[in-house]
Amino acid sequence: MQQLQSLSAALTEGIHAKYGLQVQVEEPRHEKSNVSTWKVRITTRPAQQHMPAQRIHLDICAVPSYDIRPMVLRNYYGVEMGTSGLILQVQSREEILADKIVALALRPNPMKNRDLWDIGWLIQQGITLPAELLPLKICDHHCEPERFTDLLNQRMDVLKNNPQTRQDFTKEMRRFLPTRVVKQTIAQEDFWQYLVSTITEQGFIALKAFENTPGQSFSM
Known part of the structure; x- marks a missing residue:
């Protein structure tokens, strides 16, 4: 820094x-x-x-980024700020998804509800989790694989079994989402189950990335 x-x-x-x-x-x-x-x-x-x-x-x-791509800065607000056409080197959506999975496990309590939303949104955009980046990323965060997998399993268990998690998510996301999106998503009875299922599926993909992680090697 x-x-x-x-x-x-x-x-x-x-x-x-x-x-x-x-x-x-x-x-x-x-x-x-x-x-x-x-x-x-x-x-x-x-x-x-x-x-x-x-x-x-x-x-x-x-921490470093591993999948950087040039992207044109988008103006979502229609206010000319002299940045039109500006090209920035940014993380790919795939790597952002990997970072969200890492954050789901490693972020101190409580879980960040916008991380949950972002994971679901990225999957809906057709983004595939680059599981091969996860061992590199937890190393950058000075976290052992066993601790990461334990924490990720704990978070997935909380998502599935703690009703308060859904209440907190719904309450916070209503503040950020347009009314139209609220009606199409969090206001629907089955949306939470869909989101948890989506996140859990990505969590299991992440866990598989560590099943064949080699332990210490003492080759001489």
């Missing part, structure tokens, strides 16, 4: 220079995980004190 020591100043100066907005950046605390979070607080309407400041969290994970 040493390369990012100047990120706070770059964010503050860049946003203020481009948009004339007041910006405060809180640098990450020193944590043992591979993820550091910069908390950006932007005052979008300084003349209207009753309006809350916008908050953005930038999570930067200090």
